[in-house]
Amino acid sequence: xxxxxxxxxxxxxxxxxxxxxxxxxxxxxxxxxxxxxxxxxxxxxxxxxxxxxxxxxxxxxxxxxxxxxxxxxxxxxxxxxxxxxxxxxxxxxxxxxxxxxxxxxxxxxxxxxxxxxxxxxxxxxxxxxxxxxxxxxxxxxxxxxxxxxxxxxxxxxxxxxxxxxxxxxxxxxxxxxxxxxxxxxxxxxxxxxxxxxxxxxxxxxxxxxxx
Numbered sequence: 115x116x117x118x119x120x121x122x123x124x125x126x127x128x129x130x131x132x133x134x135x136x137x138x139x140x141x142x143x144x145x146x147x148x149x150x151x152x153x154x155x156x157x158x159x160x161x162x163x164x165x166x167x168x169x170x171x172x173x174x175x176x177x178x179x180x181x182x183x184x185x186x187x188x189x190x191x192x193x194x195x196x197x198x199x200x201x202x203x204x205x206x207x208x209x210x211x212x213x214x215x216x217x218x219x220x221x222x223x224x225x226x227x228x229x230x231x232x233x234x235x236x237x238x239x240x241x242x243x244x245x246x247x248x249x250x251x252x253x254x255x256x257x258x259x260x261x262x263x264x265x266x267x268x269x270x271x272x273x274x275x276x277x278x279x280x281x282x283x284x285x286x287x288x289x290x291x292x293x294x295x296x297x298x299x300x301x302x303x304x305x306x307x308x309x310x311x312x313x314x315x316x317x318x319x320x321x322x323x324x325x
Contacts, residue, residue, distance in 0.1 A: 127139045161204045168197040185216060192216030213275030241303040250303040254313035255322035262316055266305050268294075 162168065170190070173179040188252050193216035202210070203209035205240075211221045250266075271277060287294045290301050296306070313322075 122150065154180055160203050162197070162200075164199055164201050166198065169196050170320060175203075175209060176207065178207060181212045185212065185214070189214065189216035213274075217275060222273065237300060237303045238307055241306040244297075244302050244306050245298060246302060249297075249305050249309075252306060253322060254309075254317070255320075256324035257321045258320060260319065262312060262321050264305075264309060264312060266297075 170179055170182045173182070185193060189212075193212040197210075206220070209220045209222055211219055213219065219228045261263070266288040266309070269285045270282055271285055272282040279284070288297075288301065288305060290299050290304065296321055
């Protein structure tokens with residue numbers, strides 16, 4: 115799985131989550147209930163059951179179907195097999211995408227709420243004095259088989275599903291004060307809080323969040 119989130123004041127943020135992580139997770143059983151669905155399937159009736167074959171023609175008209183139909187045969191087969199192996203609802207379909215190799219992922223676009231861009235973020239006292247080395251060595255479950263890597267210092271992205279027709283692009287460092295060359299005390303505290311929320315959200319999947 116690759117998870118990249120870059121929050122910038124006043125910018126639209128795109129979050130894309132490759133579903134390699136979700137679809138290769140072992141089934142999680144709790145109170146005799148097995149969880150193998152996409153997030154939206156928890157709140158909406160499942161319209162596709164894992165194990166039921168999916169064909170391009172069985173998908174509704176939309177971006178996902180267009181992408182799959184444009185793929186070479188091998189990649190198209192991979193994408194359809196992946197879709198056939200998971201539960202999803204009609205509410206998931208507008209967000210599902212395939213990359214050029216037939217990998218399936220969720221793409222979501224949203225604007226940063228005004229209260230996050232116009233007001234200072236409240237800092238948890240627990241992280242007020244966190245140091246650079248402490249913030250960048252946070253690890254919620256060392257040794258876990260599934261790892262969510264949070265990248266705050268920027269990265270040149272190439273050869274991924276996010277590139278599409280763009281060979282490479284620069285993901286800017288996390289920056290709240292206009293200085294992308296260093297991290298302030300508030301930025302370090304904010305990074306720690308983002309890490310903590312991510313770790314909490316993915317704890318049921320026996321995954322570790324690491325920076």
